[in-house]
Amino acid sequence: MRALVSRLLTHSFVDGPGNRAVIFVQGCQIACLYCHNPQTQQVCNGCGLCVAGCPGGALAPGAPGGPLAWDPAQCLGCDQCITVCPNSADPRALSYSPQDLLAWLRPLSRFVRGVTVSGGEPMLQADFLAEFFPLVHGEGLSTMIETNGLVEWAAYERILPWLDGALVDLKVWESDRHRTLTGMGNERLLENLRHLAAAGKLTEVRMPVIPGYSDTAEHVRAAAGFLAGLDPAIPVKLLRFRPHGTTGPAAGWTAPEEELMAELVDVARGAGLTTVSRSR
Ligand code: SF4
Ligand code: SF4
Incomplete structure (x- = not known):
């Protein structure tokens, strides 16, 4: 198998635990209105x-x-x-074999804890990951994915033996609003969150705070309550929407105020989550 890759990053501290190499794959099955990398959506x-x-x-x-x-x-x-x-x-996305990416990763292996595959949507290239992740483990490094959680569970199951953790977006609690924002309802996402939590692979859930979609106490209370029901200790991070890098109407949306972000963290904790953080 080969993966179509839009960018390789040798060091990152925001894509999972520790210092990590990051592979950004090309192609996604949704199109979020606030996408910060719209050029990665299609091939x-x-x-x-x-x-x-x-x-x-x-x-x-x-x-x-x-x-x-x-x-x-x-x-x-x-x-x-x-x-x-x-x-x-x-047009600059390039195709790599698992061995190509292993050759890129090897010189970094003394400096990083592992590799995170991000996107685009990495689970659209699950067959590639099923070949690549065992090679990463062979180097003594950990494997993570950053996923929208909207791919069929069978794809996650294929890579589960070699997956150390998943960083998953829960963008909007109400499915109809989720569909308006992303193009898909969130039923499959909620089901996949259940499966990943049961498998002990849920490293972090990211909840973007998007004006008009997910910036109310009611929204955060409902989503956080669902996650706390899976496991109160799941690390959850509220991500403050930033218009920078977006295109279309989202470029005119306003970032939530600091006070609102702090209030929503309290709401998430009040719903039963024990490990809640937020971006600045
Ligand atoms: S050829 Fe250029 S304009 Fe056409 S799809 Fe490819 S990147 Fe886009
Ligand atoms: S030089 Fe050409 S290929 Fe390179 S970024 Fe500019 S338009 Fe794209």
């Missing part, structure tokens, strides 16, 4: 609209119907291609 279809505007001459037609060919040596890193792409794609 380039080779339509060619971005080729003429590339100032480095780094883009050229690829195989018929497939993604463009990208020459990193010519690329100026200007992001013009992702700015003009109407398909929320990135």
